Amino acid sequence: MRDKMIDNTAFDILSKLPVLYDMDILRKKYGLTPSPTTIVLLQEVERFNFLIACIKRTLSTLRRAISGEVGMDHVLENVANCLYNGLIPEPWLKLAPATRKPLGSWISHMKRRFAQYEQWVRIA
Numbered sequence: 850m851r852d853k854m855i856d857n858t859a860f861d862i863l864s865k866l867p868v869l870y871d872m873d874i875l876r877k878k879y880g881l882t883p884s885p886t887t888i889v890l891l892q893e894v895e896r897f898n899f900l901i902a903c904i905k906r907t908l909s910t911l912r913r914a915i916s917g918e919v920g921m922d923h924v925l926e927n928v929a930n931c932l933y934n935g936l937i938p939e940p941w942l943k944l945a946p947a948t949r950k951p952l953g954s955w956i957s958h959m960k961r962r963f964a965q966y967e968q969w970v971r972i973a
Contacts, residue, residue, distance in 0.1 A: 851933060856915050858932045859908040862956060866905060867963045869898045875970065890969050897966060900944040900959075907940055 872895055879887045907928050914921040921929075924940060931938040935952045937945070948955060 852915050855929050855932045856912055859912050859915075863905065863908050863912075865956060865960060866901055867960075869901055870894045870966075870970075872898065890966070894966055894970070896944070897963070900941065903940055903944055907938065 872891070875891060875894065879891070883891065907925070910919060911925050911928050911932075913919045914925050915929075928938040928940065930936075932952070937948070937950070937952055937955050942948075945955075945959075948958075950958060
């Protein structure tokens with residue numbers, strides 16, 4: 850029962866994650882002399898990419914561990930416990946802006962942040 854709930858939560862989060870930004874395309878778009886604002890945007894988007902990649906990697910591996918394909922280590926156990934308790938896993942917190950939000954609110958906030966980045970990328 851617990852494993853099924855964790856697996857469903859992991860699947861739900863994975864289905865909501867955006868695709869990674871192609872940093873090479875973005876850098877080419879802004880040229881060799883981007884404005885200071887554009888530099889900040891590129892830095893934020895790159896950090897966001899690291900976070901999304903970490904989330905995808907940990908959740909995909911966790912789902913494989915739950916199904917018995919790979920072993921469960923202490924990092925995956927922490928991620929599983931956090932998902933079960935509605936908390937943000939430690940590996941993600943290391944890459945994310947500081948927050949005290951529970952997992953559900955944090956995922957919603959992350960989706961809004963992505964929408965904001967999308968808007969900035971289009972107009973910048």
